[in-house]
Amino acid sequence: MPELRSLVTKVRSKNAGPFWLTIDIFCGSEAAFERVCRDLSTSRVAEVFGTEGQSVKRFDIPDLAVIKFSLPRPQIQGSVADRDMHGASWAALLGEVEI
Structure with missing residues (x-):
């Protein structure tokens, strides 16, 4: 099965x-x-990010060929435990998912 990133143009977080x-x-x-x-x-997607499925919001936008997921951050932005202040590294994790 191919990774998501090989099937799409861009995965961004x-x-x-x-x-x-x-x-x-x-x-x-x-x-x-x-x-x-x-x-x-x-x-x-919830499984990949270790969160509950009902907390993940999904938006399919066919006119733009875009799928958007919104999910709670595991740590509040800017807190001592936050390892990604801008949220940019999460895309790489989803891009590696095989579908």
């Missing part, structure tokens, strides 16, 4: 405030969008 992260998957084509929608479940 960023802060969505001090308590949330957003991960955007830019599919680049309708075919890639349909495949990722079908094969990447919200529960799988």
Whole structure:
């Protein structure tokens, strides 16, 4: 099975405030969008990031061929335990998921 990052144009993550992260998957084509929608479940994303499935919000945007996930940060942004102040490293983890 291929990794997500090999099927899409870009996987990007960023802060969505001090308590949330957003991960955007830019599919680049309708075919890639349909495949990722079908094969990447919200529960799988929750599993990858070690959070509960009901806390992950998913937004499928077919007109842009984009899938967006929002999830709670494991640590509050800027706290002593926060290892990624900008939320940029989370995309790499999701990009490695095989689908």
